[in-house]
Amino acid sequence: MSLSLSHTHSTRALLFTHFESLLLTSHMNYTADLMMAWAWGFTTLFGSVIPYFYGFYMTILLIHRERRDFEDCKRKYGDDWDKYVARVPYGFIPYIY
Numbered sequence: 001m002s003l004s005l006s007h008t009h010s011t012r013a014l015l016f017t018h019f020e021s022l023l024l025t026s027h028m029n030y031t032a033d034l035m036m037a038w039a040w041g042f043t044t045l046f047g048s049v050i051p052y053f054y055g056f057y058m059t060i061l062l063i064h065r066e067r068r069d070f071e072d073c074k075r076k077y078g079d080d081w082d083k084y085v086a087r088v089p090y091g092f093i094p095y096i097y
Helices: 018-023 028-042 050-077 079-087
Strands: 003-007 013-017
Touching (some): 050 079
16 A cells, blocks of 8 residues: 655645545545444344444444544645545545545
């Protein structure tokens, strides 16, 4: 995996992997977490809605976390964050979100 270190206008550096650029997503691990959460619910088929609460919970939690991280990084890195988003435009699923 190839890493790039982008020096920003602030005192912090922004680490960028080319794997993120290839997948076009910044949080591919969140996608895997959501797939796992929903798969556990689907193993029960549709006998009860209770196993699906975990999938709903994880979906809400991870979307909120991704949006919060995006805003925090935008505030911290400014224009450099816009360059990062241009290279990695999606949060979870390429061409969808």
